[in-house]
Amino acid sequence: MNFIEEIIEKDLANGKNGSKVHTRFPPEPNGYLHIGHAKSICLNFGIAKKYNGLCNLRFDDTNPVKEDVEYVDSIKEDIQWLGFQWAEEHYASDYFDQLYEWAEQLIQEGLAYVDDQTQEEISAGRGVPTKPGTESPYRNRSIEENLDLFRRMKAGEFPDGSRVLRAKIGMDSPNMHMRDPIMYRILHAHHHRTGDKWNIYPMYDFAHGQSDSIEGITHSICTLEFEVHRPLYDWFCEALKIHHPQQIEFARLNLNYTIMSKRKLMKLVQDKHVMGWDDPRMPTICGLRRRGYTPASVRNFAETVGIAKRDNIIDVSLLEFCAREDLNKVATRTMAVLDPVKLIIDNYEGEEMLNAVNNPENPEAGTRPIPFTKELWMERADFREVADKKFYRLTIGGEVRLKYAYIIKCTHIDKDADGNITAIHATYDPETKSGMPLSNRKVKATIHWVSAQHAKKAEIRLFERLFLKSDPDDCEEGQTFLDSLNPNSLTIQDGWIEEGLTLDNPERHYQFERIGYFCIDRDSTADKIVFNKTVGLKQ
RNA sequence: UGUCCAAUGGUGUAACGGUAGCACUACAGUUUUUGGUACUGUCUGUCUUGGUUCGAAUCCAGGUUGGACAACCA
Numbered sequence: 071m072n073f074i075e076e077i078i079e080k081d082l083a084n085g086k087n088g089s090k091v092h093t094r095f096p097p098e099p100n101g102y103l104h105i106g107h108a109k110s111i112c113l114n115f116g117i118a119k120k121y122n123g124l125c126n127l128r129f130d131d132t133n134p135v136k137e138d139v140e141y142v143d144s145i146k147e148d149i150q151w152l153g154f155q156w157a158e159e160h161y162a163s164d165y166f167d168q169l170y171e172w173a174e175q176l177i178q179e180g181l182a183y184v185d186d187q188t189q190e191e192i193s194a195g196r197g198v199p200t201k202p203g204t205e206s207p208y209r210n211r212s213i214e215e216n217l218d219l220f221r222r223m224k225a226g227e228f229p230d231g232s233r234v235l236r237a238k239i240g241m242d243s244p245n246m247h248m249r250d251p252i253m254y255r256i257l258h259a260h261h262h263r264t265g266d267k268w269n270i271y272p273m274y275d276f277a278h279g280q281s282d283s284i285e286g287i288t289h290s291i292c293t294l295e296f297e298v299h300r301p302l303y304d305w306f307c308e309a310l311k312i313h314h315p316q317q318i319e320f321a322r323l324n325l326n327y328t329i330m331s332k333r334k335l336m337k338l339v340q341d342k343h344v345m346g347w348d349d350p351r352m353p354t355i356c357g358l359r360r361r362g363y364t365p366a367s368v369r370n371f372a373e374t375v376g377i378a379k380r381d382n383i384i385d386v387s388l389l390e391f392c393a394r395e396d397l398n399k400v401a402t403r404t405m406a407v408l409d410p411v412k413l414i415i416d417n418y419e420g421e422e423m424l425n426a427v428n429n430p431e432n433p434e435a436g437t438r439p440i441p442f443t444k445e446l447w448m449e450r451a452d453f454r455e456v457a458d459k460k461f462y463r464l465t466i467g468g469e470v471r472l473k474y475a476y477i478i479k480c481t482h483i484d485k486d487a488d489g490n491i492t493a494i495h496a497t498y499d500p501e502t503k504s505g506m507p508l509s510n511r512k513v514k515a516t517i518h519w520v521s522a523q524h525a526k527k528a529e530i531r532l533f534e535r536l537f538l539k540s541d542p543d544d545c546e547e548g549q550t551f552l553d554s555l556n557p558n559s560l561t562i563q564d565g566w567i568e569e570g571l572t573l574d575n576p577e578r579h580y581q582f583e584r585i586g587y588f589c590i591d592r593d594s595t596a597d598k599i600v601f602n603k604t605v606g607l608k609q
Numbered sequence: 610u611g612u613c614c615a616a617u618g619g620u621g622u623a624a625c626g627g628u629a630g631c632a633c634u635a636c637a638g639u640u641u642u643u644g645g646u647a648c649u650g651u652c653u654g655u656c657u658u659g660g661u662u663c664g665a666a667u668c669c670a671g672g673u674u675g676g677a678c679a680a681c682c683a
Contacts, residue, residue: 071623072622072623076625096683097683098682098683100682100683130683132682132683133682133683135682136682136683189680189681192681193679193680193681196679197679198611198679199611199612199678199679200610200611200612200679201611203679230681231681233681234681243612244611244612244613244678245612245613245678246612246678246679247678247679249679252680252681254681255681256681257681271681273680273681273682273683274682274683275683277683278683294614294615294676294677295676295677295678295683296677296683297613297614297677297678298612298613298614298677298678299678300613301613319614321615321676326620332683374621374622374632374633375621375622376621376622376623376632377622378615378621378622379614379615380614380615380616380621380622380675380676381614381615381616381675381676381677382620382621382622383620383621384620384621384633385619385620385621385633385634387620387633387634388620388621388632388633388634391632391633391634392633394645394646398645398646399646403643405643427642430641430643430645430646431646462644463644471642472642473642473643474642475642477642504642509642510642513642515642515643515644516641516642516643517643518643581643581645583643583645584643584644584645585643585645586645607643607644607645607646608644608645608646609644609645
């Protein structure tokens with residue numbers, strides 16, 4: 071049980087909020103969701119589920135210049151893909167009328183005023199954390215003048231940036247956010263939902279807590295950087311005398327070799343360092359999905375990293391573990407040769423069908439027939455002319471088992487003029503066919519293969535981490551995170567796959583035996599299937 | 610020279626005044642027709658100095674270190 075659940079259980083026991091739990095996930099629709107958001111989604115929806123409560127989806131759309139419907143659609147899709155369904159769908163913009171009324175109310179009570187200072191003047195007047203700020207010369211306008219000005223701001227009479235509405239709290243708080251914070255700014259911008267209705271838009275601090283309040287949120291869970299906003303969150307709830315949800319902060323997720331800033335992810339997309347927001351190398355939820363992560367693996371990851379208030383950097387190997395853990399249970403096994411070399415069984419003639427297991431972890435997945443012939447493709451790395459003690463695959467004179475087939479012995483190899491191996495020759499032992507008594511003979515290894523005449527060509531996309539540095543943001547002077555981009559993060563090559571592996575198959579996740587987990591990419595065509603490598607098998 | 614928050618193995622996270630546990634990583638071993646899986650084992654930890662107490666990771670005080678805060682962003 072994490073510390074937030076402890077707080078909730080205490081509240082429940084005390085009968086606070088009528089012993090109800092209502093959370094919300096409040097994304098700003100200005101980018102795609104990433105794995106860090108997944109942690110928050112799992113937390114908020116998970117808590118609602120655990121305590122028989124509700125979780126809303128609310129778009130924090132108070133800044134029309136940055137937001138777009140493209141993002142609200144993708145956000146909804148990602149949440150649902152993760153396996154969650156919100157109780158209510160809301161938008162902060164739905165509350166603009168109410169928010170405006172509340173702003174007037176605060177003006178009436180002498181708790182807010184219109185400030186005509188420029189942005190620079192306001193910034194200078196705010197002071198620095200160690201020293202108090204100075205009051206605005208417009209701070210003590212009459213209520214009537216404030217009301218008049220604010221209404222005219224709303225009516226669109228003033229240009230952008232010419233005036234703001236500020237809360238009248240004080241200029242000497244050690245917390246900068248409490249020094250007469252801005253509530254409304256003038257923005258003659260088109261909003262993706264309210265259109266051109268508004269010429270003024272509320273700031274986060276004058277929208278978020280109130281939105282929580284309107285929705286009857288009991289526990290408003292957010293990340294640590296909002297800790298300094300909490301006094302203001304509380305102040306507005308108190309001043310407005312409205313339902314007061316409890317804000318609780320937790321540490322956001324950080325992953326090594328990864329960036330999580332929406333701005334920087336956007337940069338990668340815009341500058342075409344990746345194929346898009348859903349590039350399999352991206353830490354976005356849609357990227358992970360395209361990479362072949364299952365919803366269960368992402369959920370399990372979020373559960374495993376835990377919730378606390380201390381800064382953390384999670385090792386990406388934990389994410390990969392979660393992928394393997396789930397994929398091992400569900401991925402259909404198949405054989406594929408990614409770096410092929412011809413294997414010729416000189417004493418074999420004809421063709422026969424062998425039986426292959428679809429998933430040793432799940433007998434119900436059944437078996438499939440695979441063709442065996444004289445000429446096969448095998449993995450180049452499964453043979454070595456000179457082998458050290460640690461190498462226990464095929465060598466000249468050595469024996470190895472062909473999975474589901476026979477034990478073979480390498481006799482000799484063919485090379486081209488440059489010394490590259492062009493073919494490996496072997497003989498098979500007919501008595502060692504899979505299932506026969508002699509097939510149990512101990513050999514150094516079992517390797518995978520595909521029949522050369524039957525195998526189909528497929529495009530294989532291999533991924534490495536996007537960044538070379540554990541902390542891509544830890545840059546030398548004059549450099550940026552872009553300088554630590556891994557030039558080899560994407561490798562595209564052709565491989566040979568079993569002929570039975572088609573686009574019609576309902577399965578999306580595969581394990582290429584002895585190699586790793588792969589999934590079918592949406593770039594696949596009838597002519598050529600494209601596979602993304604999700605993660606390799608543990609070595 | 611400010612305020613707030615945090616500090617437990619390599620990485621995370623438990624233990625709520627009474628045996629420092631779990632997961633990942635790494636490394637061994639057993640099983641295995643995947644160098645996978647499963648199972649077993651090994652390694653490494655309470656930031657520091659005081660105090661309270663029979664007893665402190667836990668409570669208190671100081672220090673140190675890290676983070677957040679000075680957008681008309683969220």
